[in-house]
Amino acid sequence: MEEKEIHDELAAIRGLMERSSKFISLSGLSGILAGIYASIGSGVAYYILYAGDYPVKHNSHYFIAEGIQSIINIYSLLLLGILVLLASVVTAIILSSRQAKRKGQPIWGKISQSLLFHMSIPLLTGGLLILIFMYDGSYGIVAPASLIFYGLSLVSASNFTFTDVKYLGLCEIALGLIAACLPSYGLLFWALGFGVLHIIYGGMMYLKYDR
Amino acid sequence: MKISFDKLDKAFENRVRLQIMSVLAANERYDFNSLKDLLNITDGNLASHLKALEKEEYIVVHKSFLGRKPNTNYEATVIGKKAFKEHLDTLEQLIKHQKST
Numbered sequence: 001m002e003e004k005e006i007h008d009e010l011a012a013i014r015g016l017m018e019r020s021s022k023f024i025s026l027s028g029l030s031g032i033l034a035g036i037y038a039s040i041g042s043g044v045a046y047y048i049l050y051a052g053d054y055p056v057k058h059n060s061h062y063f064i065a066e067g068i069q070s071i072i073n074i075y076s077l078l079l080l081g082i083l084v085l086l087a088s089v090v091t092a093i094i095l096s097s098r099q100a101k102r103k104g105q106p107i108w109g110k111i112s113q114s115l116l117f118h119m120s121i122p123l124l125t126g127g128l129l130i131l132i133f134m135y136d137g138s139y140g141i142v143a144p145a146s147l148i149f150y151g152l153s154l155v156s157a158s159n160f161t162f163t164d165v166k167y168l169g170l171c172e173i174a175l176g177l178i179a180a181c182l183p184s185y186g187l188l189f190w191a192l193g194f195g196v197l198h199i200i201y202g203g204m205m206y207l208k209y210d211r
Numbered sequence: 212m213k214i215s216f217d218k219l220d221k222a223f224e225n226r227v228r229l230q231i232m233s234v235l236a237a238n239e240r241y242d243f244n245s246l247k248d249l250l251n252i253t254d255g256n257l258a259s260h261l262k263a264l265e266k267e268e269y270i271v272v273h274k275s276f277l278g279r280k281p282n283t284n285y286e287a288t289v290i291g292k293k294a295f296k297e298h299l300d301t302l303e304q305l306i307k308h309q310k311s312t
Contacts, residue, residue, distance in 0.1 A: 003309045006302050009229075013299070016230055017237035020249055110245040 023111045023161045025103050027095035028210045031202025034088035039195035041084035045187060048076055074134075084194075099210070115160040122152040143186030147176030147193045162209065168201045220298045222267050227252060227260045232295045235270060235287035243283045261285065269294060 018024060097107040106112070126149020133141045154169030172193050179189035223229040230250055234241050247257050264270045269291030273284040287295070 003306055006306050010299070010302055013229065013233045016233045016249075020234040020241065021237040104251070106245075106248050109248060110242070 019103070019105055021111065021160075023105070023115050024209070025096050025100035025105050025107065026161050026165075026205070026209075027092065027099045028202050028205030028208070030088075030092040030095040031198050031205055033091045033095075033202070035195050035198030035200075035202055037084050037087045037091075038198060039191060041080055042187060042191035042195060044080055045077055048073060048080070049187070111160055115157050118160065119153045119157040122149050122156060125149065126152070140183045140186065143190045144176045144180035144183075147172050147179060147189065149176075150193075151176060162205065164201065164205060164208075168197065171197055219301050220294050222264065222269065222294070223298050225260065225263075227256065228264055229298070231257075231260060231264060231285075232269065232287065232291065235285060236292060236295050240273070240284045240286045243285070246285070264291070267291075267294075 093107075100107040126145055129149075130142055130145050133145070151169045151172030151174075154165050154172060158164075158166035158169060175189055175193045175197070179186060179193075182189070223232065227250065231246065234246060234249065243257070243261075247254065250257065261270065261272075265272060268288055270285050270287055273286065275282050275284070
């Protein structure tokens with residue numbers, strides 16, 4: 001056996017061990033796009049909440065809670081949130097399946113299923129908790145809780161994909177806890193967590209793995 | 212230069228068998244169909260290599276049912292994991308040896 005042959009053999013083994021246990025087709029580009037959608041969404045939400053208010057009430061307590069006085073606002077915000085989520089998920093599916101084809105990994109296989117399963121437990125728990133609190137009129141919990149539970153879901157999903165995802169999750173959790181201490185800046189933290197962090201991490205992942 | 216070619220495990224001479232062991236070394240269990248998709252080989256081909264590894268007692272088979280569909284899972288044994296590791300070590304030594312000469 002030539003040296004190069006052995007090297008190839010070892011590289012093939014390493015690749016297979018990774019490909020069989022981790023979903024390495026997660027697209028960095030979809031992270032960047034999700035961040036952009038979330039930033040636009042936050043901008044629109046800001047407009048919905050504070051349009052017509054003048055001067056902008058930055059120093060008011062319970063920033064989000066105060067804007068939601070009319071029932072129309074709540075529904076348009078919910079709709080906006082669902083739109084952003086849907087756009088991000090669709091983008092992630094399209095780009096990751098393209099990536100999966102290139103890396104020879106099934107998009108809907110054993111690993112992507114465990115990835116989604118482990119992600120969905122904290123995500124569904126958090127989503128239901130937020131809805132329950134919203135039903136009670138506690139809107140202040142939305143931003144911190146969505147950041148914290150999203151972070152938890154990333155940490156638990158990171159066992160099945162790149163380890164970098166774990167650090168993104170930890171950052172989201174930290175940001176969520178800070179947001180909980182500063183309830184009047186909920187929307188700002190939401191934009192930071194879902195917008196800016198996604199763009200930064202998506203960019204890093206793109207440079208590291210996509211090409 | 213003689214060191215190690217005979218140390219290389221005969222059971223892993225075939226590429227598919229080595230690939231199967233790599234997957235089972237990285238995962239607790241793996242099922243037949245996922246293995247087939249991952250390695251991109253035919254049913255018969257995969258089955259015959261799995262049989263061979265089973266005969267060496269490098270892997271064990273777990274058969275169960277998912278609803279009405281049979282679901283076959285494979286798991287590496289302690290002997291199998293040890294043999295796999297030794298095989299890799301030998302490959303590594305071969306590289307080192309060739310570099311130093």
